[in-house]
Amino acid sequence: MHFEQDIKPLFREQDRDAMNFAFDLWSLDDVSGHADDILGRLQAGTMPCDGAWPDERIAVFRHWIDAGKPA
Numbered sequence: 191m192h193f194e195q196d197i198k199p200l201f202r203e204q205d206r207d208a209m210n211f212a213f214d215l216w217s218l219d220d221v222s223g224h225a226d227d228i229l230g231r232l233q234a235g236t237m238p239c240d241g242a243w244p245d246e247r248i249a250v251f252r253h254w255i256d257a258g259k260p261a
């Protein structure tokens with residue numbers, strides 16, 4: 191599991207643009223720093239604003255956190 195390869199591609203350009211006011215979804219440092227908040231929103235189904243992710247997609251993000259958020 192690696193950020194560039196497995197995690198960054200989960201976030202669309204429109205996700206990045208919409209969330210730039212808070213953090214950069216294409217930045218390892220930003221996503222690492224806000225990982226718990228991001229996971230919480232994904233699990234609650236309140237983000238992305240235009241449709242919740244399927245469980246398998248959320249699981250990829252959660253596994254990356256569990257793996258220690260590797261670069």
Ligand code: HEM
Pocket residue numbers: 201204205208209212224227228231232237238239240
């Ligand atoms: C996978 C993609 C996305 C993730 C992980 C995500 C995550 C988050 C998180 C963690 C917050 C809370 C930020 C804070 O309070 O500091 C937030 C807020 C917000 N997001 Fe997103 N977001 C995503 C996509 C989008 C999209 C596509 C839109 C719609 C254009 C959007 C609109 C907003 C807005 C307006 C807020 C502020 C209002 C609120 O807290 O609900 N986000 N998002």
